[in-house]
Amino acid sequence: MQSRPRIPEATVARLAVYLRVLTGLADSGRGTVSSGELASAAGVNPAGLRKDLSHLGPCGVRGVGYDVATLRDRIAAVLGMETAHACVLVGIGNLGSALAGYGGFGNRGFEFVGLFDASPARVGQRIGDLPVRPMEELDEVVAATRATIGVIATPAEVAQRVCDRLTRAGVRSILNFAPVALTAPAGVGVRQVDLSVELQVLAFLDKQRGALPGTALGTGLAPAGGMA
Amino acid sequence: MQSRPRIPEATVARLAVYLRVLTGLADSGRGTVSSGELASAAGVNPAGLRKDLSHLGPCGVRGVGYDVATLRDRIAAVLGMETAHACVLVGIGNLGSALAGYGGFGNRGFEFVGLFDASPARVGQRIGDLPVRPMEELDEVVAATRATIGVIATPAEVAQRVCDRLTRAGVRSILNFAPVALTAPAGVGVRQVDLSVELQVLAFLDKQRGALPGTALGTGLAPAGGMA
DNA sequence: GCCTGTGAACAGTTTCACAGCG
DNA sequence: CGCTGTGAAACTGTTCACAGGC
The missing domain is CATH 3.40.50.720 (NAD(P)-binding Rossmann-like Domain)
Incomplete structure (x- = not known):
């Protein structure tokens, strides 16, 4: 998986989020992260995060996790952040x-x-x-x-x-x-x-969730974590 | 297709866009629109627009198009806009x-x-x-x-x-x-x-498009219309 | 044993082609 | 004959389960 086969746009959007989280971790002196921890900070599923990162080629260490600074730089390069x-x-x-x-x-x-x-x-x-x-x-x-x-x-x-x-x-x-x-x-x-439009989608989901004022919580299946 | 089977979230986002366009058309006194015209004003594909509208049940007239005011109200109701x-x-x-x-x-x-x-x-x-x-x-x-x-x-x-x-x-x-x-x-x-994140995705697409300064336009396959 | 990397199943979305009504 | 409504097909993206290295 070189950089030839185009990176999915959905993945690109999440890479930008990972980059933000990694920058924060690097600034607080953190050396490595696991996919689980990074995923939870970014508000996504760990397996999905690993799949996203697989588009940049192998860049983690099995049994350990990812090197924070290396991964940060790798993503920045892919997103074209090396130059302003x-x-x-x-x-x-x-x-x-x-x-x-x-x-x-x-x-x-x-x-x-x-x-x-x-x-x-x-x-x-x-x-x-x-x-x-x-x-x-x-x-x-x-x-x-x-x-x-x-x-x-x-x-x-x-x-x-x-x-x-x-x-x-x-x-x-x-x-x-x-x-x-x-x-x-x-x-x-x-x-x-x-x-x-964002507000309107939110209002729709709100309406769908709480159709009946008397019924406390609808199905209780509503998603909690937000995503870009 | 009642309102029972949940409307896809992607469709909801576009309904909000159609609603905006329809409101504009209604204000300028327009009586009916075809899916083609509405789709082009909303920046989407006509067939997709019809599929989106099919989630609200039949609401157009074959051979003619959609009644602007009726469709506007129907979408507003579905999105929960009847009450502020x-x-x-x-x-x-x-x-x-x-x-x-x-x-x-x-x-x-x-x-x-x-x-x-x-x-x-x-x-x-x-x-x-x-x-x-x-x-x-x-x-x-x-x-x-x-x-x-x-x-x-x-x-x-x-x-x-x-x-x-x-x-x-x-x-x-x-x-x-x-x-x-x-x-x-x-x-x-x-x-x-x-x-x-939006800016970063944009920069990525920019980079991908114009990889080489000498090469005029890359593949020439870049999409032009934007979407919510 | 832990965590990454990935193929394979799954779900959601878009596109297409056309049947059906006005 | 035009335009809507819709099933079926193609595609993209997500989730799962597990093989494979450290």
């Missing part, structure tokens, strides 16, 4: 400001190199150490920083136009928080995150 | 403020009835028309409002403690934005949203 990724963010409203200020990105190999907004009222504000720029400077900044990732946090109505501008500027991967399906040219990857 | 859901939000940092101020929730049958933060500096601030309250008032507010949904937007270190408090207060469904796996008692549903 430059990102531009368009739409500096409530959500955009939160994303720009969110430490979780910087810590993990992502760096915002440009914040953009169409509203003159927001242009010029600073978030962290970056100024909010007008849309006109987008192409210039993307070219200068070689940013490959664009994040859209605008209202739905303008998201497709922003997507078009990003792809024309040379961005090749887009994370879209606006609640619309975007179309982009082949060769550009789009990933959609819809916060209200 | 009361939510509490814990952790009013950057992300929490964005969530509290995000119109996308209120429009879709969710209402924040309480905002909580442990920091005295934040308590007393207002976001929209709600004050930020101290954690001590959590049980009281959950009980008074019968909130069933809790949203966690705290730092990772305290998320599990907040989860425990929410479940003890009576919340039965939790949406967690903190980057840790939570454990909750059976009967409580937890859903995890990890923004940096």
Whole structure:
């Protein structure tokens, strides 16, 4: 199992979670972990975790477990974290400001190199150490920083136009928080995150679980651990 | 196909997307849609859309399509949107403020009835028309409002403690934005949203696509449409 | 004996092709 | 004739059980 046969996307998402847990363990000086312990910290099943790791080739020691630092580096390499990724963010409203200020990105190999907004009222504000720029400077900044990732946090109505501008500027991967399906040219990857869909799924499961107010707990079969 | 045999979770997530599109169509006075048109607006395959809708029983007219308003109401009913859901939000940092101020929730049958933060500096601030309250008032507010949904937007270190408090207060469904796996008692549903994992998956796909800078477009097989 | 790595069964999801009704 | 509704097929992802090294 070399890196040739493509790694399943579901596995990639979990590798990112394992990486986070491993980084924490390494920072607290831990030398090795077993699949069981790592799985429970990541909220997954141990066998599934081992299967996920099998996609990177053998990297544990039988009877012992995995070397924390080695595994951390191996996953980081596979995920492409050895070099930092430059990102531009368009739409500096409530959500955009939160994303720009969110430490979780910087810590993990992502760096915002440009914040953009169409509203003159927001242009010029600073978030962290970056100024909010007008849309006109987008192409210039993307070219200068070689940013490959664009994040859209605008209202739905303008998201497709922003997507078009990003792809024309040379961005090749887009994370879209606006609640619309975007179309982009082949060769550009789009990933959609819809916060209200998450809430709605949650509400559905809630409804399904507790159909009857009088009945205390439904079937009692509800899953407890969460997952990316 | 009554509502007995459980609707697949993947389908539920897409139903929420269809609902959004249908609401837009209805607002612009549209009477009927075909599966093809609705599917393209939602970013999915037409046959898959019809299969999704088949879980609600027949609700279209052959040779014509779906009645926009009827289908909208049918999906809303299935997702449990006929009654508004009361939510509490814990952790009013950057992300929490964005969530509290995000119109996308209120429009879709969710209402924040309480905002909580442990920091005295934040308590007393207002976001929209709600004050930020101290954690001590959590049980009281959950009980008074019968909130069933809790949203966690705290730092990772305290998320599990907040989860425990929410479940003890009576919340039965939790949406967690903190980057840790939570454990909750059976009967409580937890859903995890990890923004940096999304970015990492995107970066991985980016890397895979454009492995060689000299080679223009890799295989040219990259997917274009995004999905929830 | 413990824990990894993996083939094989299983479950869930997507795609396809077409039957059936308006 | 168009478009919905659906079984059957293909695929992907998950779970299980155990073989194999330390």
